[in-house]
Amino acid sequence: MKKESELNNSLSVLKAAIEATVDGLLVTDKRGKVLCYNQLYVDMWPIPSELLAHASHQAILGYCAGQLRDPEQFLRSIEEIYATLAPESSDVFEFRNGRVFERCAKVKTLEGSDIVLVWSFRDVTERRQGENYKAQLAAIVESSNDAIIVKDLNGFITGWNAAAEELFGYRSSEIIGSSILTLIPPDRLEEEDRIMSLVKSGKRTDHFETVRWRKDEKPIDVSVTISPVKDSAGNIIGASKIVRDITQRKQSLKRIEYLAHYDLLTGLPNRALFTERMRIGIENASRYSFRLALLFVDLDRFKLINDSLGHEIGDKLLKVVAERMQSTVRQADTVSRLGGDEFV
Template sequence: MKETLELNQSLSVLEAVLKATADGLLVADKLGKVLCYNQLYVNMWHIPSELLTHARHQAILGYCAGQLRNPQQFLDSTEEIYGTWTPESFDIFEFCDGRILERYTKTKTLEGSNMVRVWSFRDITERGQAETYKAQLAAIVESSNDAIIIKDLNGIISGWNAGAERIFGYRASEIIGCPISRLIPPDRLEEEDRIMSLVKSGKQTNHLETVRWGKDKKPIDVSVTISPVKDNAGHIVGAYKIAHDITQRKQSLKRIEYLAHYDLLTGLPNRALFTDRMRIAIENASRYSFRLALLFVNLDRFKLINDSLGHGIGDKLLKVVAERMQSTVRQADTVSRLGGDEFV
């Protein structure tokens, strides 16, 4: 009688705990007899009330297993826990509907040396999704062709992806813990100060085209976007920078601009650039009342050279003529090739 009273008192305490906890809980003895459970456990597993009237854990287990992606694993592990009566066990199961439950079980001794097992279940679906999302983000960051750099408010680098290693030449082990100023030319330091002032005020800098230093102080043209990094409380604790290498684009633009204004063969200003310079020269002559000279030059019998010796020899001749003409004028003067063997 005394042992029964003590057991009932212990169960009453357990039932109070079951109602207050945020986990789904079930308590059973060594034979699988269900002693108590909370409503959250019932809701997690959608257990019908008629099944609970049997108060046998084994019957409930079969119903629960049917909801899982791997029911046999669930049944086998539970049977092993009961068979060996292991003091403590932990595992995770995935439902067919996508939910993920964490199961933790532990033995407990009640009054009168009665051994029971507490089965605890926690829904970690959101945590699992968050971890999956975090892993996906990490994979995206690491596989990005752009440099993604994280730094604190003091400008100390704390994050460095593979794209940053490819663009700037530093391995993560070489650069993490170093100041961001290692990547910034001295004449751009004030630019970085302005950026960090914006970051500290919660503002973003978008697509700023600038120059940064790679390893061995190699200049690299980049387009950078810098955004604040906030902690869970919403406080700004640093910044992350996405740097896109635009060196090739810059070089292409310079090449296009060069080809638009200079003769590809001789390197002299072409007709378009000559026309622009001629316009400016005429305006200046008119404004300041001075004279200018214009000289048109053609190469005699140049067609004969091309026809008899080939265009390769003709091109070499044009280059020599261009060099000699440039060597005879002042730096402020213009020598231009209009086309063929025509020079101005």
């Protein structure tokens, strides 16, 4: 009676341990006869209780295989395990509804020569989805046309995509672990301190335009969008930067602004810029009670030069006149070409 009681206690402990595990467990003999299982295993597979009580492991899995994406491969792997009785094997399989299981089979030899197989099944659907999401996110980041940089709260770079490599000239192996200050001109350091203070406090950081340094210390105009990086608990652990090269756009804007205010041939202020400067000059003269001199210059017989020597020579003459007039006035004075051969 004592031995029977001890055996029952041992079985109770074993059953409790099996039920408490986070995996679905099934124990079979070397021919596939079901010896024991836990409730989680039953919950994982829609198996009728009468089938579990009387059928072999192979029959049970054959009953459920139709729900798998690749049932033939799965059943072949089961047969191979029973045929070889390898000490341990594992694989991953997927249901048609998207659930993903990880399976491990371990062969154990009991006292004497009896052999049992312990089958454990774990639902790894969420983990697989998380891995897929991370892989997709990494692919998006790596294929982005914008430079994406991730840094921790101490300002050390922890992430660097291919576009960042192309924009700044640093390979990821060179720059990861370095300070973000490597990319920032000395006169912009206070700007970075202000941004990191906002990130650490959780305050919004607006999109802005600034200047950064390439590896060759060549300045580049960029637009920057900064977002905080948070851990699973919602704590801010760093910041991600999306950096776009706007050098060409800046140059185009400067060119448009130049063409709007300067004469393309001589480089002098045109009529529009002259009018604005004259307005400011008149206002200052009135406010501070000083006189303002305005000279209008028209080149005599300029049409004759154009007609006889050609417009190319006429353009050269206008450039020389502009240079000479500019050299005779103070830096604060304005020489403007209004058009044709008319200067002010």
